[in-house]
Amino acid sequence: MLSTLQKPVPGAGLLALLLTLIVAPTTGFADEINSANTAWIMTSTALVLFMTVPGLSLFYGGLVRSKNVLSVLMQCFAITCGASIVWLVCGYSLAFGDGGSMNNWIGSFDQVLFANMSESTVSGDIPESVFALFQMTFAIITPALIIGAFAERVRFSTMMVFSMLWLLLVYVPVTHWVWGGGWLGQMGLLDFAGGTVVHVTAGVAALVAAMVVGNRKGFGVHAMPPHNMTMTVMGAGMLWVGWFGFNGGSALAANGDAGMAMLVTHISAAAGSLSWMMMEWIRHGKPSVLGIVTGMVAGLGTITPASGFVGPGGALLIGFGAGIVCYFATQAIKQKFKIDDSLDVFPVHGVGGIIGTLLAGFFASDQLGVFSGQGYAEGMTMAKQMGVQAIGVAATFIYTAVITYILLKVLDALMGLRVTSDEETEGLDIVLHDERGYDL
Helix, strand or coil, X not given: CCCCCCCCCCCHHHHHHHHHHHHHHHXXXXXXXXXXXXXXHHHHHHHHHHHHHHHHHHHHHHHCCHHHHHHHHHHHHHHHHHHHHHHHHHHHHHHHCXXXXXXXXXCCCCCHHHCCCCCCCEECCEEHHHHHHHHHHHHHHHHHHHHHHCCCCECHHHHHHHHHHHHHHHHHHHHXXXXXXXXXXXXXXXXXXXXXXXXXXXXXXXHHHHHHHCCCCCCCCCCCCCCCHHHHHHHHHHHHHHHHHHHHHHHCCCCHHHXXXXXXXXXXXXXXXXXXXXXXXXXXXXXXXXXXXXXXXXXXXXXXXXXXXXXHHHHHHHHHHHHHHHHHHHHHHHHHCCCCCCCCHHHHHHHHHHHHHHHHHHHCCCCCHHHCCXXXXXXXXXXXXXHHHHHHHHHHHHHHHHHHHHHHHHHHHHCCCECCHHHHHHCHHHHHHCCCCCCC
């Protein structure tokens, strides 16, 4: 028998229905937004921005001569600002919008100025504003990487125009091809966090830029050592920490994929550092600080495309190989081919991105024992996956090289790329910015 407290209350069913209808919209919205994933991607966004300013700024700034340190810091800072506005105006829309009949190649203008984006708009289970901002930080660091190739000799105004146009003409289309629903993504290209999108594009553009701009005055004749290795090591440490957001955040969720991406990122960075240091020790008798931090960047760049698909064993081999291959690539570019890629952007980021993208196709296999990864998509074999990876690398390489070359040639004719010989001797800090990095 029901007690008085247990007896049904007249109208209780109707009241419960009304309460359900009132609460339902709020409950539905809460189900759409995953708070944990949102918090992680917001944190990752801050980490990736931290990679450019101050991480890359300090890393590059310490590597140039003291008379040019401010010019490099200025370039990184200005690109951060300019790329943010370009991404807002149309970059995001063209990279991730639905391009209709052209969707294989480019997005649309439907989200110009982040149109139709509000607090309640979602991308997956995170706010679209967070997704757009996270992707913005990738659009910032990619053109910033390129400046290391022509450091100490390019006009600031031309550098800014080049970086913004390159972002629209190269980075945005390749991003759409891979991550925005374009043809490479449809083929099944494995690029978890930017092997092709970031490192191959930036590396190839850097190589082309170094060749078009020409070598620094005195290159190959006078020594041009880094002016402040302490600054460089500080920047390198910031890059290492920030890369956890770069790769781990690319899972777009606080889950096992993000955790594994962070783990393999760290392993590859450590292995790359040690293998580069080993090569220097063997060939020159002493390990250098510059070598160990450059090896770290090589390990990080190389694991980037594979970070969501490989396991710890694969990451160890990828990082170890990256330090050795990128070391020899650096020697070849400057000593054999006499190309003044001033801060080794192509041999570290370009070569690293290429071999990392290719090795992602190999180490993703779940048939490699302790070196196994997540396995391939249904219907995909190692041979097919390696073929897709090679197509992705080749297409990105060729497209980037052609567009970068044309853009640089046009800007050289219209604005001029280099400062004068006398201005280069005096240093860009005074000539272009009327300031000095050090005034002691």
